[in-house]
Amino acid sequence: MQSVAAYFDVADASALHWAHRVNTAAKLEAALGDPTLHVIEADIHFGPSDATPLVAEAGQHAEMDAATLIAAATTAGKALKLDFHNPAAIEPTLAILRQMAVETPVILHTEIFSLLAAANPAEGMEPEQFIRLCQMSCPDAVLSLGWSLKRESDVDGRVEEALIEQVSIMLTKGFGPVNYAIEIRAGYTPARGGMAEHGAALIFEPLPPLAPTIGHLATNVVPLAQRARRVA
Numbered sequence: 541m542q543s544v545a546a547y548f549d550v551a552d553a554s555a556l557h558w559a560h561r562v563n564t565a566a567k568l569e570a571a572l573g574d575p576t577l578h579v580i581e582a583d584i585h586f587g588p589s590d591a592t593p594l595v596a597e598a599g600q601h602a603e604m605d606a607a608t609l610i611a612a613a614t615t616a617g618k619a620l621k622l623d624f625h626n627p628a629a630i631e632p633t634l635a636i637l638r639q640m641a642v643e644t645p646v647i648l649h650t651e652i653f654s655l656l657a658a659a660n661p662a663e664g665m666e667p668e669q670f671i672r673l674c675q676m677s678c679p680d681a682v683l684s685l686g687w688s689l690k691r692e693s694d695v696d697g698r699v700e701e702a703l704i705e706q707v708s709i710m711l712t713k714g715f716g717p718v719n720y721a722i723e724i725r726a727g728y729t730p731a732r733g734g735m736a737e738h739g740a741a742l743i744f745e746p747l748p749p750l751a752p753t754i755g756h757l758a759t760n761v762v763p764l765a766q767r768a769r770r771v772a
Contacts, residue, residue, distance in 0.1 A: 544619050544645040544682060548578050558621075563596050565603045572616045579647070580613045581621040586629035593633045598625060607636050614644045621647035621684065627665040634677035648674050649684035652707075668710060685711075 545553050556578045559571040563583055571580050584606050586593045594602035595609050606622070606629075613620050620642075624630050630650070637646060652667035667685070674681055685707070 544579065544647065547619065547645050550578075556619075561597065562609075563600070563603075568604070568609065568612060572612060572618070577618065579619040579621055579645075580609075581623065582609055583623045583625055584629045584633055585625050586632060587626075588628075593629045593636070606633050607640075610636060610640060610642060614640070614642050617644060619645040619647065621649055624648070624650040630665070630670065630673060631677075634673060637681075638677050645682060646678060646680075647682045647684050648678065649686060651686045671711075 544556060545551070548556065550556060557574075557576050558579045558581060559567070559574070559577055560581045561583065562568050562571050562580045568580070571577055582595045583597055584593050585596055585598070585602070593606035595604050595606055596602035610620060622633060624633070634648075650670055652670060671683065671685075674683055
């Protein structure tokens with residue numbers, strides 16, 4: 541994996557400047573022209589009648605395809621965060637990234653458990669399959685693995701301990717003995733009726749092989765290896 545912070549020579553990911561939901565030509569033009577911007581985020585969809593993955597918010601008309609976005613952003617030296625909203629969009633977008641031999645950082649994001657709830661059951665994708673596809677097609681990409689908390693009891697956005705255990709085992713097996721800095725990010729997305737949809741994401745940043753030992757963990761750091769050993 542390629543560290544986004546290291547690529548832009550900043551202290552850590554908190555120093556990165558983002559443009560979110562760059563899903564229109566006007567927003568892309570503005571983002572490309574901003575010299576202080578590091579990362580462009582966009583939503584990727586691929587419907588049954590589409591010839592190629594498209595950039596658009598759900599239910600909105602697409603003004604450009606994923607290839608146009610990727611080419612423009614990488615030519616300008618910007619990193620990309622691609623948010624996949626249906627399983628069908630993943631493989632063709634990964635193929636585009638591979639064919640373009642993108643050298644700027646790429647962050648691949650999806651809500652890993654919602655992939656199973658595809659409109660077409662035949663297109664449903666297991667979380668492990670998403671990880672494998674990304675590792676095979678874009679081994680240098682950073683993975684951002686999210687989920688939505690849609691239950692009524694999750695009004696404060698807390699992540700269930702059992703869910704963290706499940707994810708930790710899956711990821712420890714998938715990534716092997718590699719050191720990563722892991723950020724758990726809370727998210728609040730406007731939903732129907734003006735209510736906020738609570739969510740979370742695990743964002744992986746690679747660390748040097750001989751990274752110094754951390755003596756004190758922050759409250760939001762999840763030691764995956766220890767959790768996996770405890771529940772094994």
